[in-house]
Amino acid sequence: MIAETVCSAVAAVGLGIAVVTAYRKRYLAAARIAAYSLVPLGLVMTGIVEWLADTAFSPTAWAGFAVLGGAWALFATTRAVERRRGGTRKERRAAARSARAEAVAPAASAPSLGQSGSRPASGPAAAPRATGGSGGSDDFSDIEAILKKHGI
Structure with missing residues (x-):
């Protein structure tokens, strides 16, 4: 009841300001003010203000908003986890399956890089990597093999 009264008063004050503005020969501004002041009156007449007031002062509605907020928080947390x-x-x-499939691929593509599959893992090329030494020539041997493969 009080919300309807406040909206009607706002509309009346707005229409009064529009009349004063029109008296000063600012008709475009007066029409705009009148349009803004008629919006609360229209909301009162359609019943939206009463519905909003009933919702705003209803503990059940606020409990519903709290439940919706809790649901949103659960969705957000599960998504973050x-x-x-x-x-x-x-x-x-699916990622584990693709990782297992990729683990097979390097051994299958090793011969195409110019390395033979019959060479033991402890051969001369693997020795510097295992010791963690400088291995400057070994680092470039892989690049040279790739370049040779492409004919460069």
Whole structure:
């Protein structure tokens, strides 16, 4: 009841200001003020103000907003945890399968780089990597093999 009274008073004051503005021969501004002041009156007449007032002062409505906020917080937290873990369980399984498939691929593509598959892992090329030494020539041997493969 009080919300309707306040909106009606705002509309009346706005229309009064529009009349004063029109008296000063600022008709465009007066029309704009009149349009703004008629909006609260229209909201009162359609019943929206009463519905909003009933909703604003209803404990049940506020409890509903609290439940919606809690649901939103749960969605946000689960999404954050899912991002930290690397996706859903289904996505993690698919990533593990692709990782296993990629683990097979380097051995399959090693002969195309110019390395023979029959060479032992402790051969001369693997020795500097295992010791962690400078291995300057070994670092470039991989690059040279790739360049030779492409004919450069």
